[in-house]
Amino acid sequence: MGTSIRWTARMRALLRRWRGAPLTWLIVGGFVLMAATAIGTALTVDRFRQNAIESGRDGLESAVRLLARHFDREFADFAVLQKSVIAELESHGIASTDVFRSEMGTLAMHEVLRAKASGWSDVAGANVFDSNGVLINSSRRWPVADISVADRGYFNRLKSDPTSQEEIEVVPGRFGNGPAIVFARRVSGPHGEFLGMVSRAITPDQLESFFASTGLGDDSSIAMHHQNGQLLARIPHVDAMIGQNYHTGSPEQKAVFERTFVTMQLASPIDGKDRIVASRLLTGAPLVIVATRSLDATLATWRTQTKFFVTVAVLSIGLLVLTLFLIFRQVTRRLSLEKQRLDTALNTMTQGLLMFDQDERLIVCNRRYIEMYHLSTDVVKPGAYFRDVIQHRHDTGSFDGDVDSYCDGILGSVGRTQSAIVETADSRLIEIKNQPGAAGGWLATHDDVTERIRADERIAHMAHYDALTDLPNRVLMRGHLERRVAELAEGKPFAILYIDVDEFKGVNDSFGHEVGDELLRQVANRLRACVSGNDLVARLGGDEFAIVKAGTRDQAELTALAETILNALRAPVNCKGQEVPTDASIGIAIAPDHGDNLDDLLKRADLAMYAA
Structure with missing residues (x-):
């Protein structure tokens, strides 16, 4: 219990010391301000980082939205030729593959295709293939080259799946150099039988040249994928990547190809960097526009801002620390000086x-x-x-x-x-x-x-006692008598005996003052011996003494006391080797018999002494 109380007391003392220490509060305030500056800077930097990421996302979203609109429009126009050719072919009511091959593989049909495809920019124009994948007509060449696409995946999917009307695939080009993005549409008979297909192709370069015009900045990429994940075109262009399927990996990565619109942050499967990704599915084709930008590039401006803010914060904190240090040093010096002065004052x-x-x-x-x-x-x-x-x-x-x-x-x-x-x-x-x-x-x-009180006591003693005989003096005796007079009302009588040493002047003149002083001391001692402890013996000055006898008014007793005193004083006194004879005269005043007024009593005793 005692330990607990002491700990509580120490804590209260510590808190009071903190409350009463301006320097402590200054230091605490400085550290709080530095912490607030650091926290405020950190929060500001973090907020700017979030703003930079959000701005990057907004930029990518705007880019893919514009690209999607553009390519929706371009590919819709691109499909017009194919749809018009297919409508032309299907209008002939051809029901067999042989008839389709014979009627579609003519110069007249070539002219129709050439007329419809004029003004279009692609790799090989519009091409018609029969049910075996053999090229039977083209808007670009007549007679046509010996080309077969029976090994192409898009052809086999159109042939085997009556529900598949259009396929898009990037394949090695057979009409030109490099890969080509093929847009193939199915040609069906009256009863849905597969008669052949019409295809058109463009190169990835044609798409990538438009991608480059968006100007997304460093460490950014724009790509077009088939919805199944196959990469059709990309900037920056990497030959080895074209045609690869990226519909793999995490659910977030797959969501890029499965959702209509996606904006997220994920690790790139290509370079492994953290990237902000925005994708949009085209409305008229199973194609996805994907734009990415690395988090590092997105935060480049933020890093510049961060350096600025951190520099300002560090300089501010440094300035604050310097200011606190200077204030602390100044206050410490002043306190040290004041403490030295206080210690000097206290210790002196x-x-x-x-x-x-x-x-x-x-x-x-x-x-x-x-x-x-x-x-x-x-x-x-x-x-x-x-x-x-x-x-x-x-x-x-x-x-x-x-x-x-x-x-x-x-x-x-x-x-x-x-x-x-x-x-x-x-x-x-x-x-x-x-x-x-x-x-x-x-x-x-x-x-x-000690010394002061002893000195006061000595002064008080000197004021009330005779220096030669150490008897009470006239002042002390008068105070004593005033108390005795006050006690008369209580029935306590007293008597005053005035005593004068006879021929004292002659002793002084004959033997000198030293002998006279010794005589007075001997007289004082003999007077003390004649009275009891309740009586007062005083020296009034010169050769005059007084005795205040308490508790009596009996004249016989007082006469006997006077005889005792005379007998004591008449015995010769040895003073410095000299036998000095002495005698005395005694006057007595009794209270209340002779009055109750102090001055009257003193006067009566004095007169009685001289009368004796």
């Missing part, structure tokens, strides 16, 4: 000084306090608890008493100003003052007032 104090916080922990202790009680600085240091300090004093012998009772008493009245003078084991008098602090806790000062 004649008082021991302690300051405790509201958790009873020592904040300040000066050197004088340590030296005053001979304590150890290993124990009495900032952070030590009040009870531990007092216990250390008890252990070292400078505190005599019960530690817990003393501590409880001090702590119970911390909110009030306290002052007390205590005597230590070595007989020193220490004045301890406790004053409450403004923010809790208290300030204690320990002042060694």
